[in-house]
Amino acid sequence: MRIDSTKERQYLENVFAKLGFTDEGGKLLADTLVDADLRGISSHGIQRLAWYQRMIKEGTIQPQNHAKIVRELPGTVLVDANQNMGQLAAVLGMKKIIEKAKKTGVAIAVIRNSNHFGTAGYYARLALKAGLVGIALTNTRPLVVPTNATQAFLGSNAFAFGFPASPHPFMFDGATCVVSGGKIQVHAKNGENLPGEWAVDKKRQVVSNAAQAEDILATAAFTEGEQKGGGVLTLGGKDEVNGNYKGMGNSIVIELLTGILAQGSISADTVKGNHDFSQFLMAFDPAFFGDPATLAADATEMFNRIRHLDHVPGRKIWIPGDREYRLLAENKTKGVLIDKKTYEEMQEIGQELGVDVPD
């Protein structure tokens, strides 16, 4: 089913107000979820609401807390999310480094004591809107099995990178492993087999049954101390010979820039009840290096050349961002797609909090 995004936004703002967030905080959270749904990234849209509510009830999220700047230099910021949602701290951090990067050319922020922050791309786009290049990273629950290992340890660790171009920016945004856990959940929900080398069991054998893979991930992501086995593969797949140690390297780089720099939990330790994710943000001013319009035109020309390379018949070459901006245009008119289970959750939450649910 589809819901008009304006109605989705109103519903979310009402819910977040009832859940104890400030007006500003609630509006921002609603915006990040609506934005994800509009871009077709439904794994990070309103379907997360029930989980957010659960974390508030458990006390993992403190909706009235304010994120704060712990320390700053002309190019760096350390932000404490203060156990509230990651979105609130990440917007604070990104705004701060945008300001700094306009003076010094570049700035970075690390966020500690944080939580889920929606799509990483949201913050890279804040930098783009300010005329800058933006990068956002987060660690996650432990889902990913290092090269040759049979246990999950690394996060699916998202990486977003935005660069100005036409008709829309270059927008690379996603998990660093082969696929996100969300994509496996969708296959499980639809009773489909997994089509590629996505997940392995505790013997490092590829799992093609989506429900089995989902079980493996749920155990890896949420159980402490038990003997766990299997998980999602690093980019490069099952075998070392195809470079999966490079995928592992990329994942470890994000562990270092988030959990380690923030002195929070690494992904492997987010199962210990504290659920403290960490984030890393960066912005720099392309205008320092050349005329921004020229740089965007050069990037656009490169993308067009790639899109038109000789290719396998019947296949298309997509540039990161192409799908997302196409869906954004479509969903703004048609409304965002909501699955049945999520709509039921919206109804339950609406009833519990006395908030009208859009039809």
Added chain:
Amino acid sequence: MRIDSTKERQYLENVFAKLGFTDEGGKLLADTLVDADLRGISSHGIQRLAWYQRMIKEGTIQPQNHAKIVRELPGTVLVDANQNMGQLAAVLGMKKIIEKAKKTGVAIAVIRNSNHFGTAGYYARLALKAGLVGIALTNTRPLVVPTNATQAFLGSNAFAFGFPASPHPFMFDGATCVVSGGKIQVHAKNGENLPGEWAVDKKRQVVSNAAQAEDILATAAFTEGEQKGGGVLTLGGKDEVNGNYKGMGNSIVIELLTGILAQGSISADTVKGNHDFSQFLMAFDPAFFGDPATLAADATEMFNRIRHLDHVPGRKIWIPGDREYRLLAENKTKGVLIDKKTYEEMQEIGQELGVDVPD
């Protein structure tokens, strides 16, 4: 055969002096090549010397030119390599941003009009020696085939990232595609088949004959205007279903940060005779985020936990840097490995320039 690295260094310094580099420039170039050979990265060691000499003869490299700072802000530097070797400009740029990052917390440099700069890791290690975290990126010749395409367009685009740890730093350094072109050359030289999904032909069929793959790469990397087909795969392999669009995304990010930001050639256009590579460097001060000894200890503990995860029997889990630092210790004692062809080239160059060749 093995050569004592002190003798290799002396030989290289003598050769570079005869080739017209300044004393300082020649010593630095020698150091980067010896350092690569010591770390077992022979593809970026003395075996590049004959190629460097050829580029000097062709006028592509101007050994007497000085790299210069074009422009700077408190956190950013634009460097012009002035058509000399990339090493000279990259050391200038990295030293400059180390200085800046110690004041502002973070700094980046972009290098234009550059050339081959050896291993990207060399510059990340300069940052590490100064107590900072270091990143270095370069574009390359066009070798890599985007998702669904049948032609090479992207560079093999190296990414190096160094982070303090014990007993040696985390050192991730390599091509962003499945394998470097150098690794395919080694298999061709040894008459071995390619063991994985490394390269494809113009129908995007995997090529297992190393000599055929080497031909494909040579054509892709050095021919302008002809109908070219095939090349190295992006990380993620042949099929879109295994996430090779993420590998493509990583490669494009480096194209944007190097050729586009530098307003030089993108990898695809380095075949047009100008051979101008571009580089991107970054350094930031981890001490801003926490006590450096604690951060290094936390990283070390994470690496040790990964090394000791349950794993496939008979297989080992390596952390990026483990192999390199093991070889460094070994080769310092035993000498660096030089293959027969490279030694012959060393003799020819020695004879031509009147430089003694080590036994």
